[in-house]
Amino acid sequence: MAKDDTKGISVKKDQNFSEWYSQVVQKADLADIRFGIQGFIVHKPWGFMIIRKIYDYLEKEVELQGHLPYLFPIAVKESDLQREKEHAGFSPEVFWVESAGSKKMEERFALKPTGEAQIYPIYSLWFRSYNELPFRGYQSRISVYRNEMTTRPFLRGREFCFFETHDVFNTHEEAMAQIKDDLRTCEEVIWKKLKIPFEYFKRPDWDKFKGADATYTPDTLMPDGKRNQLASTHDLGTNFAKAYDIQVLGKDEQKHHVYQTCFGPGIWRSMAALIGIHGDDQGLIVPFDMAPIQIVIVPVTFADKKEATEKIITLGEQLATQLQKAGYRVKFDNGPDSPGAKYNHWELHGVPLRIELGPKEVEQQVCSIARRTERKRSQVALADVEKEVKRQANAVDMDIEKRALTYFKNNIRSAENLEDLKKVLREHRGFVKIPYCHMSKQGEACSDKLQKETEGAVVCGTLYPQEEKVKAGQKCVLCSQAAHHLVYVAKTY
Numbered sequence: 001m002a003k004d005d006t007k008g009i010s011v012k013k014d015q016n017f018s019e020w021y022s023q024v025v026q027k028a029d030l031a032d033i034r035f036g037i038q039g040f041i042v043h044k045p046w047g048f049m050i051i052r053k054i055y056d057y058l059e060k061e062v063e064l065q066g067h068l069p070y071l072f073p074i075a076v077k078e079s080d081l082q083r084e085k086e087h088a089g090f091s092p093e094v095f096w097v098e099s100a101g102s103k104k105m106e107e108r109f110a111l112k113p114t115g116e117a118q119i120y121p122i123y124s125l126w127f128r129s130y131n132e133l134p135f136r137g138y139q140s141r142i143s144v145y146r147n148e149m150t151t152r153p154f155l156r157g158r159e160f161c162f163f164e165t166h167d168v169f170n171t172h173e174e175a176m177a178q179i180k181d182d183l184r185t186c187e188e189v190i191w192k193k194l195k196i197p198f199e200y201f202k203r204p205d206w207d208k209f210k211g212a213d214a215t216y217t218p219d220t221l222m223p224d225g226k227r228n229q230l231a232s233t234h235d236l237g238t239n240f241a242k243a244y245d246i247q248v249l250g251k252d253e254q255k256h257h258v259y260q261t262c263f264g265p266g267i268w269r270s271m272a273a274l275i276g277i278h279g280d281d282q283g284l285i286v287p288f289d290m291a292p293i294q295i296v297i298v299p300v301t302f303a304d305k306k307e308a309t310e311k312i313i314t315l316g317e318q319l320a321t322q323l324q325k326a327g328y329r330v331k332f333d334n335g336p337d338s339p340g341a342k343y344n345h346w347e348l349h350g351v352p353l354r355i356e357l358g359p360k361e362v363e364q365q366v367c368s369i370a371r372r373t374e375r376k377r378s379q380v381a382l383a384d385v386e387k388e389v390k391r392q393a394n395a396v397d398m399d400i401e402k403r404a405l406t407y408f409k410n411n412i413r414s415a416e417n418l419e420d421l422k423k424v425l426r427e428h429r430g431f432v433k434i435p436y437c438h439m440s441k442q443g444e445a446c447s448d449k450l451q452k453e454t455e456g457a458v459v460c461g462t463l464y465p466q467e468e469k470v471k472a473g474q475k476c477v478l479c480s481q482a483a484h485h486l487v488y489v490a491k492t493y
């Protein structure tokens, strides 16, 4: 983490979000984009430590629900990829391994674009009886591969960080209960830990996961007003069980196809939301539980005050040890840079709390604490430092939460007709609620029209689990037929 990047972010977030985002990704040491193959990035230590925290919390949540970890290969058999008819729709995005050395492979294989087609053929060998179910399995800290044409760090890549659960049940009721648990996992991790607000949607039928009966997603809004899908969970019904022949013997001694769900929290998408939503003109802001370093201690020393300097250094080291013992991730930054350069460096990297120790502080047995979300610092007696750190950690998270939630809530609007809708999307973007005809395939034509008329806005879906009701007599904004749903639309990543 070199400190020669003190120039910091050169654009304002609200003036040029896209450039701001690129600069934060690079200058805050999240990713190196110079790998040289499009869509493949290097995850740098600072960024990867945050991503590992996302994985840590997700693993904890799904294991509490009884999920067991496993690890499948990176390869997928071509014939397996084609077995579920709709799911085979992934084919155009798939990378194929066709040769090794100078020899062509006898049977080419795909790099996995997602897990279903490689996991379910094995599931068909694992389960024989209803009493072996439910089964909940997951894999974590893996990558998947899709041939995306436009790529962006943490938003879209040809290789990206992945997490997936694949669950098997005797009944559809159990499967639906799991969907609710998946959404709860999003709440525990994406909202409570990452502080990213979202709404849950049930996707329209024309925009479901390939092969699923229904898809549910938590979606947030990025600072440019575009939707960012943070995760997805799918009710697979018995579609994949039929395609991959996953059957168990029931209590009735008959063979039954199993019910399945799969859940994929977007590791990258959550990271992109954390960067984009919380950051400011100084750079990244990381919520307290997510931060690789939660507290940085900066000594403020003077070359002509040797004795005071020694005291400051000793006290700084003691304080770091004390706070580490109290369970915090602490860095005592005793490097050669000026205090100002250190402040800038750690602000850019989003460290939530900074403690400053200078001659005056040492003399008075106090220290100064500054929150990343505020411009001011407060003084506290060294004897009370642990209590104050706890209070400030809570306060920094409250600041982050409040800002994120305010932006999110202020960017949900309504429109009653196409002109209003276009105007809102042009002036504000964000989510716009509109009356809409059908969520079944019947409504797809209106979705096409929506995209054309608004240069790319899509139907996110209806709120889940509690759908908002349309008023009697409301008409679909696109086709003027009777509206049966109130849907959210937005421009999207």
Ligand SMILES: [Zn+2]
Binding pocket: 436, 437, 438, 443, 446, 476, 477, 478, 479, 480, 481
């Ligand atoms: Zn319509």
